[in-house]
Amino acid sequence: MFISTELEYVGFWARVWASLIDTILMMMVIFPILFAIYGRVEMASGVTLTGASNILISYILPAVVVIIFWTTKNATPGKMVIGATIVDAETGEPPSLKQHVIRYIGYYLSAIIFCLGFIWVGFDRKKQGWHDKLAGTVVVRKKNKGTEPVKFGI
Template sequence: MQADELEYVGFWPRVGASLIDTVLMGAILWPLLTAFYGDSYWTTENVVQGPMDFLLSWVFPAVAVILFWVTKQATPGKMAVSARIVDAKTGSPASTGQLIGRYFAYYVSMIPFGLGFIWVGFDARKQGWHDKLAGTVVIRKKNRGPEPVSFGR
């Protein structure tokens, strides 16, 4: 696909994708965490309540997201907005190392106050700090619909 047929994916579509991913992950994890720890899980002040909590809340999401990125170049939320993650220099699929780095760079983007994510809204290439650190961009085809809009035929 030619570069002129692509566009960088901006802030709001990426927010939408993130919301979709959060709902899907929550639908999987919340019942499991409640089954293992009971309703009191949701009211405790402990960051991690036990080994299963660590696996379900920290390890599983990381593995799932990275596997989706490696195999599909996107999470389900990004797929819903027709977005994919690629290498910023070549446009080729990002390497596994880049994608693992990108995941852990999310923590950098969270500090302070999520500014690294908000950065997407102001950056010319729509890169968050995690994208910049990993050398990735999020792209999608222009004119994704069945036919571009045309008036006066």
């Protein structure tokens, strides 16, 4: 176990802002592609888009993009804006690809029951959502005055 007096866990509201930034950026990529494939009429009709194209663009593409960001930058653009990074909860080192994949799948589990797995960040001592707990990760950033230090390996 070691304690970092330079880092703090990133809380619920900061992570909400990061998620909003990521969602807006992802929509700026996905919507034009869907619009080009399905057209104005079908997009405006509110009909649920179906087919392999929708699955590829709406589900597979975001997963690949997010995992690439996590693997190369240890953060998504939203997390980078707030100065946050994802690290292994035991070592403080960058997570493995396996941890990133488990964390992404954990997003779906965190969202299933009224987003309780995400809300959990607001109550957890280490500010971990269910996806973080499953993957063994924490989200940290440089410490502000008066916050509790990060403890790895506990």
